[in-house]
Amino acid sequence: MAESGQETLANLLTETRAFPPNADIATQANVTKAAYQEASEDRVGFWETQAKRLHWETEWEQALDWSNPPFAKWFVGGKLNVAYNCLDRHVEAGNGDRVALHWEGEPGDSRDVTYSQLLTEVKQAANTLTDLGIEAGDRVVIYMPMIPEAAVAMLACARIGAIHSVVFGGFSVDALAGRIDDAGAKLVITADGGYRRGKPSGLKDTVDAAVERCSSIEKVLVVRRTEQEVAWGDKDLWWHETVAQASAHHEAEAFDAEHPLFILYTSGTTGRPKGILHTGGGYLTQTSYTFHSVFDHKADDVYWCTADIGWVTGHSYIVYGPMSNGATQVMYEGTPDTPHKGRFWEIVQKHKVSLLYTAPTAIRTFMKWGDDIPAEYDLSSLRILGSVGEPINPEAWMWYREHIGGNRAPIVDTWWQTETGGIMISPLPGVTATKPGSAQTPFPGIAVDVVDESGKSVGNGEGGLLVVREPWPSMLRTIWGDDERYIETYWSRFGHMYFPGDGAKRDEQGDIWLLGRVDDVMLVSGHNISTTEVESALVSHPSVAEAAVVGASDPITGQGIVAFVIVRGGVESSEEHLAQLRTHVATTLGAIAKPRQIMVVPELPKTRSGKIMRRLLRDVAEKRELGDVTTLQDSAVMNLIKDGLDNKS
Numbered sequence: 207m208a209e210s211g212q213e214t215l216a217n218l219l220t221e222t223r224a225f226p227p228n229a230d231i232a233t234q235a236n237v238t239k240a241a242y243q244e245a246s247e248d249r250v251g252f253w254e255t256q257a258k259r260l261h262w263e264t265e266w267e268q269a270l271d272w273s274n275p276p277f278a279k280w281f282v283g284g285k286l287n288v289a290y291n292c293l294d295r296h297v298e299a300g301n302g303d304r305v306a307l308h309w310e311g312e313p314g315d316s317r318d319v320t321y322s323q324l325l326t327e328v329k330q331a332a333n334t335l336t337d338l339g340i341e342a343g344d345r346v347v348i349y350m351p352m353i354p355e356a357a358v359a360m361l362a363c364a365r366i367g368a369i370h371s372v373v374f375g376g377f378s379v380d381a382l383a384g385r386i387d388d389a390g391a392k393l394v395i396t397a398d399g400g401y402r403r404g405k406p407s408g409l410k411d412t413v414d415a416a417v418e419r420c421s422s423i424e425k426v427l428v429v430r431r432t433e434q435e436v437a438w439g440d441k442d443l444w445w446h447e448t449v450a451q452a453s454a455h456h457e458a459e460a461f462d463a464e465h466p467l468f469i470l471y472t473s474g475t476t477g478r479p480k481g482i483l484h485t486g487g488g489y490l491t492q493t494s495y496t497f498h499s500v501f502d503h504k505a506d507d508v509y510w511c512t513a514d515i516g517w518v519t520g521h522s523y524i525v526y527g528p529m530s531n532g533a534t535q536v537m538y539e540g541t542p543d544t545p546h547k548g549r550f551w552e553i554v555q556k557h558k559v560s561l562l563y564t565a566p567t568a569i570r571t572f573m574k575w576g577d578d579i580p581a582e583y584d585l586s587s588l589r590i591l592g593s594v595g596e597p598i599n600p601e602a603w604m605w606y607r608e609h610i611g612g613n614r615a616p617i618v619d620t621w622w623q624t625e626t627g628g629i630m631i632s633p634l635p636g637v638t639a640t641k642p643g644s645a646q647t648p649f650p651g652i653a654v655d656v657v658d659e660s661g662k663s664v665g666n667g668e669g670g671l672l673v674v675r676e677p678w679p680s681m682l683r684t685i686w687g688d689d690e691r692y693i694e695t696y697w698s699r700f701g702h703m704y705f706p707g708d709g710a711k712r713d714e715q716g717d718i719w720l721l722g723r724v725d726d727v728m729l730v731s732g733h734n735i736s737t738t739e740v741e742s743a744l745v746s747h748p749s750v751a752e753a754a755v756v757g758a759s760d761p762i763t764g765q766g767i768v769a770f771v772i773v774r775g776g777v778e779s780s781e782e783h784l785a786q787l788r789t790h791v792a793t794t795l796g797a798i799a800k801p802r803q804i805m806v807v808p809e810l811p812k813t814r815s816g817k818i819m820r821r822l823l824r825d826v827a828e829k830r831e832l833g834d835v836t837t838l839q840d841s842a843v844m845n846l847i848k849d850g851l852d853n854k855s
């Protein structure tokens with residue numbers, strides 16, 4: 207972010223709509239207003255209370271050791287087994303027959319897995335890993351489609367204290383090899399392939415090419431999913447010939463609360479991927495409790511998080527958070543438009559999903575596809591809707607509320623990161639009057655603040671930088687193998703506060719609005735303007751489905767606002783239409799935010815986790831050679847955009 211103009215940081219958008227919690231949810235909510243009070247009186251004590259929701263083999267002696275910042279230790283001296291907390295505990299309590307996973311394969315096959323079945327498979331997989339020489343502290347890379355075995359593999363690692371590193375199944379040979387090397391992994395668990403967009407796509411072939419380059423890998427364990435041809439070598443073992451044959455007896459051993467649980471690589475905006483390290487006790491405490499409270503989870507709920515297990519959302523809110531609460535959930539292998547654009551709503555209807563957690567990028571896609579698609583299905587089971595991954599534009603929020611939530615289900619917009627491990631800012635469905643587009647409230651026991659460049663809290667109605675003032679249980683412990691980079695990346699800006707890299711503002715009521723990554727903030731004629739706000743203004747026009755905004759260098763204003771928009775189905779754009787859009791932004795946000803130029807494009811460049819890559823759009827806007835495109839979800843998108851623009855000019 208630029209040093210000047212801080213006081214003007216993007217406080218342009220005024221959103222006055224608010225939706226108080228509905229009575230059904232409020233009167234029976236798992237967590238009430240009292241949690242905020244309790245946590246503010248004794249933050250660490252509050253987290254100790256939540257840790258007691260888990261089973262500890264040995265209780266901790268000290269809740270938080272912050273004597274060597276920024277290296278935190280939570281629940282020092284405590285011992286637990288994470289997999290025991292996610293599985294055995296529920297079976298021992300008599301809930302073994304409860305469905306853990308209603309799994310839906312993309313081609314239409316499906317399978318229900320109960321908690322006792324899942325436990326049996328995890329015990330067998332744990333025995334197999336041990337037979338293969340995997341010991342506590344060893345690293346195991348998991349490169350899998352969205353099938354139950356992916357969760358089994360993660361929990362089997364957790365059970366024996368091995369550190370898993372899940373690599374998203376869409377990543378390339380280079381990305382996979384780089385992550386294997388950095389972690390020094392001994393084993394890869396993969397599948398022959400998985401189903402994406404109506405056809406099998408290979409995984410084992412990518413693993414073979416990566417393993418060729420990675421000397422640390424001793425074995426490759428392969429689940430049969432698609433039954434496609436695969437090459438077979440000395441290191442390869444079939445899951446069905448090993449795990450399925452292994453003993454189903456396995457005693458879970460307790461590990462230290464600070465024993466590493468997993469590494470997850472996050473690419474960030476620059477540089478080589480960072481191996482974010484999470485440990486067992488604090489991570490499970492926060493993911494478990496936030497799931498319980500933000501989703502108000504009850505035993506008869508059916509929960510569905512549409513994320514992939516390769517992202518932190520899949521770790522924290524498919525595996526560890528929900529399973530430690532004994533939740534019944536849907537797991538879906540494929541894409542939302544296979545075999546048709548109503549697939550998600552068909553699944554919600556089939557399983558009577560009551561809690562849904564998805565991303566703004568998906569919601570905007572559904573908006574673009576049209577209201578009539580969800581309208582064909584019975585979505586009345588939905589009780590709470592979650593959003594995560596990006597700021598959600600107010601109009602997308604309203605669409606989600608109306609067309610998916612039947613104007614009934616509260617929306618929880620949850621802000622967090624791979625690094626934070628669990629939810630940090632979110633409404634509570636039984637407490638908060640929700641506002642379209644705002645994550646609103648620091649979670650109880652989480653010391654989030656918005657500050658100016660000097661680290662001083664901003665007042666209501668002002669913008670600045672998001673920070674976390676105090677350590678929290680599920681915080682990253684370091685970057686794998688690189689403590690210096692951990693300090694430099696997150697703690698050097700303010701010294702004593704964690705800096706996540708996001709811009710934010712407080713509204714007149716003190717609620718927090720996320721404004722996107724600070725690298726994306728624009729500086730126009732000395733004013734900091736948030737890309738998020740201009741995008742939301744564009745999406746609030748009925749003709750616009752999606753928008754991405756960048757600041758392109760401008761000889762007069764420093765940066766000029768350039769917008770890329772996707773129009774809604776049936777809309778014909780014209781010079782006049784674009785002029786209307788520019789005026790619409792000016793009337794919504796003020797003349798300073800009026801885009802210099804708006805271009806209509808067929809698609810936007812996104813990362814594989816669905817975030818818009820504004821950096822590439824900036825290259826287009828400034829007529830430069832494109833930078834690194836390897837993390838793009840669909841590498842053809844930039845050509846589509848450039849060709850479309852060339853034809854017009």
Ligand code: WT7
Nearest residue numbers: 519594595596597619620621622623624720723
């Ligand atoms: C970045 C972290 C958290 C799991 C998925 C992403 C952005 C995330 C929100 C939200 C506004 C959000 C932030 C953050 N982000 N959730 N509700 N509102 N922005 O994890 O890949 O580590 O990305 O995603 O910019 O820093 P991640």
